[in-house]
Amino acid sequence: MAKTVQERSAKTARKRVALAEEELRLRVRPGTRQALADLMEWSGITEQGEAMTLMIHHLHALGTKATFLLEPPRHEFQISENVAREFRNKSLLAIQKDPGDEIVSPPTL
Numbered sequence: 206m207a208k209t210v211q212e213r214s215a216k217t218a219r220k221r222v223a224l225a226e227e228e229l230r231l232r233v234r235p236g237t238r239q240a241l242a243d244l245m246e247w248s249g250i251t252e253q254g255e256a257m258t259l260m261i262h263h264l265h266a267l268g269t270k271a272t273f274l275l276e277p278p279r280h281e282f283q284i285s286e287n288v289a290r291e292f293r294n295k296s297l298l299a300i301q302k303d304p305g306d307e308i309v310s311p312p313t314l
Contacts, residue, residue, distance in 0.1 A: 231257075 208216075220226075233241070241256065250256045264271045284292075 241253065244260075245251065245253070245256045248256070250259070264274065267274075
């Protein structure tokens, strides 16, 4: 006799408890989703969960060598001389329009 949907669900639930299985959820933006899709295509993996599990285990196997892969990229801002000059000129102009404001230079050491 075939099992009912409830019987199959109960069996699956017992198995998950026995294996201490835990569901992880992840919300991603389109760029991250596309990166995962590319990785899955390159490796021939069709299940997202399998791809993420394999990536976690492979990173873990690398040990502390993998820590640089988990550092988020940081943007470094570099203000060009032209932008700095323009900002200074507009700041001086704004100060001139509002009398009473003064330029206070920091003391030189």
